[in-house]
């Protein structure tokens with residue numbers, strides 16, 4: 001808990017995983033937090049997320065590494081509380097390139113190289129390990145509830161200018177995902193990476209995740225959660241089409257069934273599309289060009305869940321610095 005004289009009124013723009021985690025972190029350190037958003041948590045890109053702790057289309061740097069490591073630690077602790085929707089699940093990442101990014105493995109205690117005899121055709125290698133898998137609808141609901149219990153207020157409206165918050169906040173945290181840059185007006189580097197997924201009923205009782213990013217027929221991942229399984233995917237830069245492409249869905253599902261035949265018996269629950277808020281680096285810094293100080297916290301690409309708690313902690317450090 002911070003010194004009483006240094007407690008601040010903070011408005012967080014955004015109720016996705018970054019906004020909610022940050023609101024929780026700041027409120028649990030005594031700050032008076034209001035979350036303003038025009039999409040409820042379940043309408044955000046965060047709710048489309050698979051959501052596995054795994055860096056994917058996100059910054060690869062020492063700074064991002066700290067975010068990953070801290071988030072992993074927090075999710076491991078949350079996995080001990082069943083109602084969070086966070087579970088630790090074993091699985092395998094298939095590698096088809098000699099320069100496969102194995103940076104994630106240094107954070108994961110049981111990460112190991114897979115026995116070559118277990119590899120699918122065409123794969124060069126694979127790594128396996130136990131990482132958090134998050135049932136997002138459950139988790140976002142739990143997190144919002146925790147925020148409310150800490151006194152966080154939620155308001156639904158669209159912010160058109162940061163300055164309109166100057167009267168009500170000592171600091172604004174911008175956790176607006178893909179729209180972060182446009183609100184600041186000084187950043188045109190955020191771009192969408194379209195992702196389409198299928199949600200299946202987990203009647204097959206699957207537990208292990210499987211990722212094959214460089215599958216010859218397209219990006220493929222299968223992430224079993226509690227009641228459902230997320231089958232993906234696509235990663236198309238600058239594609240802003242939010243409509244489900246049926247041909248993509250058909251191809252994606254048949255790819256997934258060829259990898260895990262038990263999926264054939266699972267009912268399709270829904271199709272979802274989301275735009276990952278990509279940027280070369282996550283923007284996580286103080287900005288003083290507005291009528292109220294701003295802390296930017298956006299641009300997490302395909303790793304927003306994976307970096308959420310690390311981001312929230314960094315925002316707290318920037319706020320209290």
Ligand SMILES: Cc1cc2nc3c(=O)[nH]c(=O)nc-3n(C[C@H](O)[C@H](O)[C@H](O)COP(=O)(O)OP(=O)(O)OC[C@H]3O[C@@H](n4cnc5c(N)ncnc54)[C@H](O)[C@@H]3O)c2cc1C
Pocket residue numbers: 013014015016017018019036037038039040041044045046047048049050051052053054157158159160175176177178179180183194195196197232233273274275276277297298299300301302303304305306307
């Ligand atoms: C198919 C798919 C699969 C994914 N899988 C994973 C995964 O397995 N693991 C992982 O870590 N990540 C994954 N991601 C990425 C992850 O979903 C994102 O990085 C993350 O959701 C970004 O969270 P956010 O809070 O920044 O943005 P969002 O969830 O988009 O939330 C933005 C919020 O800002 C609000 N907002 C924006 N502008 C305004 C405004 N002007 N006024 C008011 N409110 C505003 C919106 O209403 C919303 O509440 C996946 C993404 C997709 C699409």
